[in-house]
Amino acid sequence: MEEKDWDDEECDDTLTMTTVSRHCFGDDSESPSFSISIIENMKEDYGLFVWPCSVVLAEYVWQQKHRFSGATVVELGAGTSLPGLVAAKLGARVTLTDNSTRLEVLDNMRRVCELNKLECNVLGLTWGVWDAPLFSLQPTLILGADVLYDSNAFDDLFATVTFLLQNSPGSIFITSYHNRSGHHLIEFLMGKWGLKCLKLLDGFSFLPPDKASLLSGNIQLAEIAPISKDNA
DSSP states (O other), X not given: OEEEEXXXXXXXXXXXXXXXXXXXXXXXXXXXXXXXXEXXXXXXXXXXXXXXHHHHHHHHHHHTHHHHTTOEEEEETOTTOHHHHHXXXXXXXXXXXXXXXXXXXXXXXXXXXXXXTOOOEEEEOOTXXXXXXXXXXXXXXXXXXXXXXXXXXXXXXXXXXXXXXXXXXXXXXXXXXXXXXXXXXXXXXXXXXXXXXEEEEETTSSSOHHHHTTOXXXXXXXXEEEOOTTTO
16 A cells, blocks of 8 residues: 655746655555555655655565564665665664665665654765775675666676675575566576576565555565575
8 A cells, every 4th residue: 555645846947746655564554564655756856756666565574574683684775764764663773775876875874764753874985995894794685676677787786695695695686676687697607696587476466455556567576695605
């Protein structure tokens, strides 16, 4: 279920369209367990919009709630941060990250945390850049919704993911993505960086009908982990 309230604001002679969307989670759509409110800006950066892959990953987090209670979670390229906020609502310790140069996105993440009364760490983290804060992260679960959109950033993304997985043995990367060029691309990247796919799902296979009816595209979800030395 998703509801949107629109608010048009005039600012510096530029019309900005801001909406607060409400995303519900629960086993009963008529009586959800909780909802997450997201501030979106339809005229600004793509990091300020809830994309379908984010809805899919957030639903998966909810359905895997037993894995997230008490977990340490990092969301990469979080943008509007819906999956990470669901994890926080389930009792995870969450760090929301996005490119350190995208200050408006990071500011929006802080506002969304305040709106939902959730305490998450917000961190500027640019893929492939080895800044000091990266080395302190030891997540048990790493989330990434629609982070496979720019082929120029794939190696930087997987370098960061691989470091985080190796820095926290036993951790898993869970990502939802549009299958634009077949699973062969992600298989190639996993092989290149010494990773393996533990699970691959059709993103619509676990979505409730009311959410699935609002989305389109070929969305997949993968759980990824390092190849153990014993199996290398």
